[in-house]
Amino acid sequence: MKKILFMFLLTSLAIGQSSTLYFTDGKTLEGVIVNQSKDGIIFKVADPNKVIYPLGSIQTMVDKQTFVFKDKFIMKIDDSSGIQIYPDFTGKQVGIITRDGKGYIGEIVSENEQEIVLKTPSDITLTIAKNKIIERNEFSGKVVEGKLFRPDPNKSMYMFAPSAYPIGDQKSYCRDFCLFFPSFNGGFGNNISVQLGAFWFPGFPIERTPLVGSVKMSLPSDDTKAAAAGGFMYIRLPGSRSGSSRGMGFTFVTGTIGDNFTHASASLGWGYTKFEGDWDDEVDTLIQDAKTTTWRNRQFSANADFYNSPMVEQEEYDLKKANMDPDHPMFRIKNLASFGPMLSKMVNLFCLEETKSKIHVQFPGELLNWHIDKLDTLKTVKKENLIRVMVVLKDWVPGHFYQYGNYTYSKWKKGDFHTFAWEHVPHCTANASLKPRPILNIIGGLTDKSREFLAYAKEVAKIQL
Numbered sequence: 504m505k506k507i508l509f510m511f512l513l514t515s516l517a518i519g520q521s522s523t524l525y526f527t528d529g530k531t532l533e534g535v536i537v538n539q540s541k542d543g544i545i546f547k548v549a550d551p552n553k554v555i556y557p558l559g560s561i562q563t564m565v566d567k568q569t570f571v572f573k574d575k576f577i578m579k580i581d582d583s584s585g586i587q588i589y590p591d592f593t594g595k596q597v598g599i600i601t602r603d604g605k606g607y608i609g610e611i612v613s614e615n616e617q618e619i620v621l622k623t624p625s626d627i628t629l630t631i632a633k634n635k636i637i638e639r640n641e642f643s644g645k646v647v648e649g650k651l652f653r654p655d656p657n658k659s660m661y662m663f664a665p666s667a668y669p670i671g672d673q674k675s676y677c678r679d680f681c682l683f684f685p686s687f688n689g690g691f692g693n694n695i696s697v698q699l700g701a702f703w704f705p706g707f708p709i710e711r712t713p714l715v716g717s718v719k720m721s722l723p724s725d726d727t728k729a730a731a732a733g734g735f736m737y738i739r740l741p742g743s744r745s746g747s748s749r750g751m752g753f754t755f756v757t758g759t760i761g762d763n764f765t766h767a768s769a770s771l772g773w774g775y776t777k778f779e780g781d782w783d784d785e786v787d788t789l790i791q792d793a794k795t796t797t798w799r800n801r802q803f804s805a806n807a808d809f810y811n812s813p814m815v816e817q818e819e820y821d822l823k824k825a826n827m828d829p830d831h832p833m834f835r836i837k838n839l840a841s842f843g844p845m846l847s848k849m850v851n852l853f854c855l856e857e858t859k860s861k862i863h864v865q866f867p868g869e870l871l872n873w874h875i876d877k878l879d880t881l882k883t884v885k886k887e888n889l890i891r892v893m894v895v896l897k898d899w900v901p902g903h904f905y906q907y908g909n910y911t912y913s914k915w916k917k918g919d920f921h922t923f924a925w926e927h928v929p930h931c932t933a934n935a936s937l938k939p940r941p942i943l944n945i946i947g948g949l950t951d952k953s954r955e956f957l958a959y960a961k962e963v964a965k966i967q968l
Contacts, residue, residue, distance in 0.1 A: 521549075522582045524572065527639055528557045536580070543573045544580075558693045558723065575641065579616075596642040597621070601635045608642055666768045667730035667759035669721040670696040686715070694721045714739040730759045737964060752964035782968075785843035786862075786896045786941050793835030793864040798822065801833065822872065833871040834932075837862040846943060848968050849894055854956055855947025857881050865940045867902075870933035876925040884948035886926070894920040894943040902936025918965075922957075 524532045524546060532555065534548040543562045548554050551568040560576035575595070593614070599607045599621070607629060609621040619636075621629045670690035686700025695718070702713040719734035733756040757770035798818045819829040838861055842850070850860045859881065865871075878889050893905075895915045905912040907923055907930045923930070934940050947953075960966065 520582045522546075522580055524577055525579045525581070526557050526560065526576050527578045527641065528576075529638065530555050530557060532556060536582075537569065543571045544577065545569065545571050578639070598638075598640050598642040599631060599636055600638040601631065602637050603635070607631065666766060667719075667721055667732035667757050668766075669694050669719075669730075669732075694723060695719070696721065728760065732757050732759075782843070782845035782849075782896065785846055789837045789842075789846075789862045790835075790864050790939050790941055793837040793862060795832045795835050797830050797833060799829070801836070818874075825872075827872075832866070832869045834863045834865040834869055837864070845968055846896075849943060850945055852956060852966070853892060853945060853947070854950050854952035855890065855945065856950055857884050858945060858947035860943065860945045862896075863942050863944050865903075865932065865934040865942075867934050867937055867939070871931055873906075873929055873931045875927070875929050878925060878946055881946065881948065888948045889925070890922055890947065890949050890953070891925045892920055892922050892943075892945040894918070894945070896941040896943055897938075900936045900938050902938075903934060903940045905932045906930055920960075 519535060519537075522534065522536050524534070524544075526532070532546070532548060533550070534546050537545040537547050539545065545565065547569045554570075556570075556572065557576050560572050561570050562573050563571040565571065593611055595611050596609070597611060599619070601607070607621055607623065609623040609629070612620040612622050612628065614620070616633070618633055619631050621631060623629065670688055672690055672693050675687065675689035686698055688696065688698045690696050697719075698715070698717045700715050702715065715736065715738045717734060717736035719732050721730055721732040724730055733754075735752065735754045737752045753772040755770050755772040757768050759766050759768040761767055799815050822829045822831075842860070842862075846862075850858060876891065878891065881889065896917060898917045899913055899915045903913060908928050912921075
């Protein structure tokens with residue numbers, strides 16, 4: 504009945520008049536009430552360049568100046584005749600902070616222009632003067648047998664990733680299973696959530712405790728029963744017995760259905776990994792010693808038949824047809840025999856059979872044109888087992904790039920490595936920077952140990968050499 508009265512007052516007194524909306528978070532908005540629909544109050548703002556409203560308060564945007572605001576976000580409406588109109592919040596749970604620093608949580612029993620009557624979880628009825636209230640928000644917790652429970656928006660994060668719900672601006676908490684997974688969880692803005700924590704079990708050495716951190720971005724949504732988000736998580740495994748450290752990382756997207764107390768989440772994640780170590784001195788020496796190559800002389804170990812083969816003639820023909828100099832350098836090469844201990848260890852970790860490894864150094868101005876690999880120098884390895892691994896040896900700088908099909912690969916970090924479908928994907932690379940770009944190029948035949956190592960590499964973020 505109270506809701507019907509509210510609608511009648513709006514229709515008879517406020518429609519078409521200049522009004523001020525007072526939102527529950529303290530924001531105000533000047534404009535004109537157009538009407539009230541079943542979805543909320545239709546409001547035309549006075550200045551479309553100064554529209555400030557609580558996150559989630561808009562049900563529909565009619566045009567750039569007209570919005571449908573949800574009733575639950577409106578605390579009161581002042582119209583030009585001085586009449587104040589209140590939505591009916593009776594029965595709603597709210598949290599209130601007063602000017603003396605005290606906080607109250609409870610159910611609204613009644614409300615008028617001057618005061619709010621609140622019933623607390625302890626069955627105590629309080630009357631709070633509105634001029635003493637500095638903050639008022641809808642409370643999304645619940646009360647069970649007189650005890651207050653706040654929702655954990657990340658409750659489903661047991662195995663992989665947070666739920667899609669945000670924690671909330673300047674809100675933070677520690678998980679309710681902090682004994683074995685102590686973590687701090689905080690919100691920055693209405694959409695960004697951060698977690699820092701650890702995994703701990705009785706008897707586990709403190710110095711070997713795994714550490715975890717995650718950042719999540721929740722997509723803005725008015726839906727209180729579904730949400731979507733994306734982010735990344737990193738787990739660090741310090742202090743192993745060998746003195747090295749390992750880690751694993753994920754980027755993920757996740758969707759959640761349910762409320763903040765009971766919900767289910769489904770996530771998709773992608774692992775990332777890299778080698779970690781100090782090989783700069785080895786690489787710097789190899790850069791200086793690498794020999795310049797062109798399409799014709801790229802196979803240093805080949806015999807004269809290769810250099811004069813029809814295949815090379817066809818490759819140079821394509822370059823000339825494109826008005827290129829066929830003797831223009833592609834990159835510079837240094838073979839495995841000259842590698843130091845760190846780079847040799849990298850190669851050996853892949854456990855490939857009949858391995859051929861080279862350092863490709865591309866100096867500024869050098870380029871390798873669009874092509875598809877043949878990899879026909881490994882005669883004893885079946886084609887379906889052949890793999891090419893690329894390990895970048897220096898951090899990316901602007902001007903370095905690889906092109907695989909329609910994907911441009913750049914912004915890598917030293918130690919990142921990748922493979923690709925060499926027999927199907929056309930690719931090219933160039934150096935338009937002012938610094939050399941060294942990469943470790945490994946080809947060989949897959950073995951069971953190779954497959955095991957590559958599967959392991961997909962699940963860790965770093966491999967200590």
